[in-house]
Amino acid sequence: MTRYACEMCGMEFDLQREFDDHNSSIHGMQKIECSECAIIFNTKEELLEHNRKVHKA
Ligand SMILES: [Zn+2]
Numbered sequence: 001m002t003r004y005a006c007e008m009c010g011m012e013f014d015l016q017r018e019f020d021d022h023n024s025s026i027h028g029m030q031k032i033e034c035s036e037c038a039i040i041f042n043t044k045e046e047l048l049e050h051n052r053k054v055h056k057a
């Protein structure tokens with residue numbers, strides 16, 4: 001079963017939603033959104049890969 005581990009404080013979560021809540025409430029992280037197609041990513045790396053693959057950036 002996949003767990004979500006916070007890279008900043010090491011807390012683990014069973015649900016993506018809980019992890020997202022933790023990030024936004026504890027660490028104040030904004031979701032990372034593609035400016036061209038509005039898809040939301042959890043990490044900057046995912047957005048960069050998306051940009052490379054989809055937008056050829
Ligand atoms: Zn954390």
Ligand SMILES: [Zn+2]
Binds near residue numbers: 055
């Ligand atoms: Zn995009």
